[in-house]
Amino acid sequence: MAAAAWIGATCNRRSAPPLGAAPPVDPVGPVGPAPSSAVALEVALRAEFSEAVLDSAGGRAAQIWRFGGSLLSGKSEALLSSKSYLGPTLRVRRGERVRVHFENALDEPSIVHWHGLQVSQEDDGHPRFAVGRGGRYNYDFTVANRPGTYWYHPHPDGRTGPQVYAGMAGLFLVVDPDDQARGLPTDEFDLSLVIQDRRLGSDGELVYDPNPMVGFLGDRIFVNGQQRPDINVRAGSYRVRILNGSNSRIYKLAFSDNRPLILIGSDGGLLGSPVRKPYLVLAPGERVELWADFGRSTAGAEVWLESRAFSVGGGGMAMGGMMGMGSMGAGSRLPNGAAFRVCRFQVRGGGRTLRVPAQFEPLDWRPDEEVVNRSERRRIDVSMAMMRWVLNGRTFEMTDVAPNERVKLGTTEDWEVQNLGGMMAMPHPIHLHAGQFQILERVVSPTWRSVAATLQDGLVDEGWKDTFLLLPGERVRLRMRFERHPGLFLYHCHNLEHEDAGMMRNFLIEA
Numbered sequence: 064m065a066a067a068a069w070i071g072a073t074c075n076r077r078s079a080p081p082l083g084a085a086p087p088v089d090p091v092g093p094v095g096p097a098p099s100s101a102v103a104l105e106v107a108l109r110a111e112f113s114e115a116v117l118d119s120a121g122g123r124a125a126q127i128w129r130f131g132g133s134l135l136s137g138k139s140e141a142l143l144s145s146k147s148y149l150g151p152t153l154r155v156r157r158g159e160r161v162r163v164h165f166e167n168a169l170d171e172p173s174i175v176h177w178h179g180l181q182v183s184q185e186d187d188g189h190p191r192f193a194v195g196r197g198g199r200y201n202y203d204f205t206v207a208n209r210p211g212t213y214w215y216h217p218h219p220d221g222r223t224g225p226q227v228y229a230g231m232a233g234l235f236l237v238v239d240p241d242d243q244a245r246g247l248p249t250d251e252f253d254l255s256l257v258i259q260d261r262r263l264g265s266d267g268e269l270v271y272d273p274n275p276m277v278g279f280l281g282d283r284i285f286v287n288g289q290q291r292p293d294i295n296v297r298a299g300s301y302r303v304r305i306l307n308g309s310n311s312r313i314y315k316l317a318f319s320d321n322r323p324l325i326l327i328g329s330d331g332g333l334l335g336s337p338v339r340k341p342y343l344v345l346a347p348g349e350r351v352e353l354w355a356d357f358g359r360s361t362a363g364a365e366v367w368l369e370s371r372a373f374s375v376g377g378g379g380m381a382m383g384g385m386m387g388m389g390s391m392g393a394g395s396r397l398p399n400g401a402a403f404r405v406c407r408f409q410v411r412g413g414g415r416t417l418r419v420p421a422q423f424e425p426l427d428w429r430p431d432e433e434v435v436n437r438s439e440r441r442r443i444d445v446s447m448a449m450m451r452w453v454l455n456g457r458t459f460e461m462t463d464v465a466p467n468e469r470v471k472l473g474t475t476e477d478w479e480v481q482n483l484g485g486m487m488a489m490p491h492p493i494h495l496h497a498g499q500f501q502i503l504e505r506v507v508s509p510t511w512r513s514v515a516a517t518l519q520d521g522l523v524d525e526g527w528k529d530t531f532l533l534l535p536g537e538r539v540r541l542r543m544r545f546e547r548h549p550g551l552f553l554y555h556c557h558n559l560e561h562e563d564a565g566m567m568r569n570f571l572i573e574a
């Protein structure tokens with residue numbers, strides 16, 4: 064229990080579920096057909112105690128938790144180990160079958176969620192499947208998703224925040240062999256950045272002391288597990304994939320030379336066509352893919368990726384401070400909405416400048432006629448009750464499904480998610496499991512327009528989404544088709560401290 068000192072200090076409301084024992088679950092429909100194809104990638108993934116150097120100045124190793132990975136079968140480039148606390152990057156193609164043998168060597172229950180992937184309920188990492196120390200869980204799924212930037216992280220009940228913070232996260236890239244023919248930068252010109260914030264004590268160890276209102280906010284920015292790295296690039300065109308792997312921090316990303324950002328992809332892969340934005344807002348769990356040309360001006364040039372100032376509303380700022388326990392200090396040193404630098408791109412040597420493709424494949428949107436609840440949209444009200452964030456007035460119960468949380472397999476629905484926090488309202492990144500959806504509409508109440516104005520030009524609603532940022536006083540309409548897999552899935556806030564405090568619910572896809 065070496066890492067227990069900092070990891071114990073959570074604001075958790077519930078005791079942990081019994082070790083390794085999945086509670087009884089009602090039968091939730093047939094399991095999807097067993098994959099019959101050959102396994103393209105088979106890996107062992109171990110949640111384990113480890114060490115990593117976090118303080119760029121100190122050089123002393125800190126205690127971390129991580130996903131240790133090893134390749135059991137498949138191509139060597141399908142499992143790329145990281146040089147940091149992050150887990151290995153998995154790289155597979157659509158249609159390939161993946162087997163993961165997960166082992167938990169931590170002292171508390173854990174389970175792996177494949178964020179954004181459309182898999183069966185048994186493969187989705189629901190907390191009811193969490194295994195305790197020494198426990199194992201086997202995943203076996205065929206990648207149905209479009210090529211894109213997905214990721215994996217733990218999803219145990221009440222402990223997701225501390226586990227991700229301790230280092231447990233990794234990328235899951237669904238790669239496309241046609242990208243080069245499509246005119247996209249590939250190989251070394253295809254970069255992935257995982258952005259996270261951390262806080263280190265004077266001993267160089269991670270400090271985790273979340274604020275019950277705001278969540279956890281660190282005061283040091285890490286990219287790919289390293290503090291404020293310089294990223295060497297060539298003068299030329301890049302595809303830059305970015306994951307916000309932070310617990311609670313929202314980024315308003317821009318380049319220091321004020322060039323527009325060219326968005327080519329979002330959570331579920333490439334857009335229909337590139338979109339230019341003045342800045343990009345990336346909430347916890349969201350991904351973007353950018354087109355970036357470096358070194359167009361002078362050789363040896365550099366450009367910073369920055370996060371710019373924005374407003375988060377009452378619950379994210381003043382109230383968080385007033386109610387503050389835990390990381391008030393960290394929160395006030397670098398609150399959500401503060402401006403800071405993320406990383407520096409330094410141009411070293413020549414590359415190739417490509418022309419941004421005007422179009423990619425058109426997206427196959429679900430039409431209005433297909434929507435089964437057009438007359439009465441399903442509503443999810445985000446509010447606060449008894450000083451806790453709730454979804455339709457409820458907090459998470461392991462297998463509980465309310466009457467308005469049942470949908471039919473093979474149908475398409477419109478959902479309206481509404482942020483009603485009153486003066487306490489703050490932004491919440493909302494994530495749905497079991498598929499990708501499209502964002503149709505955002506409406507902000509007049510009271511909150513000035514707050515929304517600091518973020519709305521950079522919100523990423525384009526393309527297929529599995530996570531979106533719901534601003535204070537805002538109503539968002541999304542459309543999702545429940546296909547392929549029946550069963551019990553989750554929808555929740557991806558502010559991990561909100562999630563751990565119960566801002567999560569099940570929904571049941573009935574066959």
Ligand SMILES: [Cu+2]
Nearest residue numbers: 491556558561
């Ligand atoms: Cu939240």
